[in-house]
Amino acid sequence: TGHELGHKKEAFDRWMAKIVLAVVGYGHFFIEHNKGHHRDVATPMDPATSRMGENIYKFSTREIPGAFRRAWGLEEQRLSRRGQSVWSFDNEILQPMVITVVPYTLLLAFFGPKMLVFLPIQMAFGWWQLTSANYIEHYGLLREKMADGRYEHQKPHHSWNSNHIVSNLVLFHLQRHSDH
Numbered sequence: 001t002g003h004e005l006g007h008k009k010e011a012f013d014r015w016m017a018k019i020v021l022a023v024v025g026y027g028h029f030f031i032e033h034n035k036g037h038h039r040d041v042a043t044p045m046d047p048a049t050s051r052m053g054e055n056i057y058k059f060s061t062r063e064i065p066g067a068f069r070r071a072w073g074l075e076e077q078r079l080s081r082r083g084q085s086v087w088s089f090d091n092e093i094l095q096p097m098v099i100t101v102v103p104y105t106l107l108l109a110f111f112g113p114k115m116l117v118f119l120p121i122q123m124a125f126g127w128w129q130l131t132s133a134n135y136i137e138h139y140g141l142l143r144e145k146m147a148d149g150r151y152e153h154q155k156p157h158h159s160w161n162s163n164h165i166v167s168n169l170v171l172f173h174l175q176r177h178s179d180h
Contacts, residue, residue, distance in 0.1 A: 003130070006030045018096040023103075024126025027096020032071035037134075042143040042158040043151050052140035060131045 002020035005013045006029070014030075021027045032048070040046035047066025050059045075093050076086045084090055107115045141158050143151040 002026075002029070003033065003133075006034055018092070019099055022096035022099035025097075025100045025104075025123045026127055026130060027100065028068050028071035028093045029130060030096065031075055031092055032067045035074050036067075036070045038154075041154055042138055042141045044142075046138075048134040049138040050135045050140065052142075056132065056135050059135050060128070063131055063134060064127060 002017045005017035005020065008014060017030050018027055021029050037046055037048045042049050047063045047070060071093055075091055079086050079088065079091060087094070089095065104119055107119065137159050143154065143158055145151055
C-alpha cells in the first residue's frame, strides 16, 4: 500500500505512504523508489534491480543498505538545491523516521522490553516483503546502454508482470509493475 500511495500526486496520499512505510521503519523507500529506482531501473546503478544469477539473500545485502544510501543522497541533493540542511524537518527520510520512533517508543513504554523482540521481527518482515518484490520484478533484466553512454528509456519489458486476478487485487496491482 505504501508503495502505491507513494506514486500518487496528492499530498495526503504521499503522507499516507510515509506513514505506512514508517510502520516498518522503511520510510526511505518513498524517496528511493520514486526518485532513484524509477530512474535507474534495470541498470547496474540500481541497487533495487536484481542481477542475473544473484540469489535473493545476496541481493538483499546489496539492496537494503544501497537503497538507504541512495535515498539519503537524493534527499541531500534536493535539500541542498533549496538551501536547506539535510538535517531539517523538510528531509523526507527524517519525517517517517520520527513517525517510526514515536509509536515504537510508546509500544516499548506500554508493553515493556518484550517489544524489543517483536518490533524487529515485524520490521524485518516488512523489509523482506519490499525487497522480495524488488527482487522478483526486475530479476535479470538490463536496459541497453546506448553509444552516448546513456541507457535506453524504460519499457514494459524491463519489468516482470503477472496478470493473475486474485493476487493483483490483494496486492493492489503490484504484479503489473511496468504499468507504473
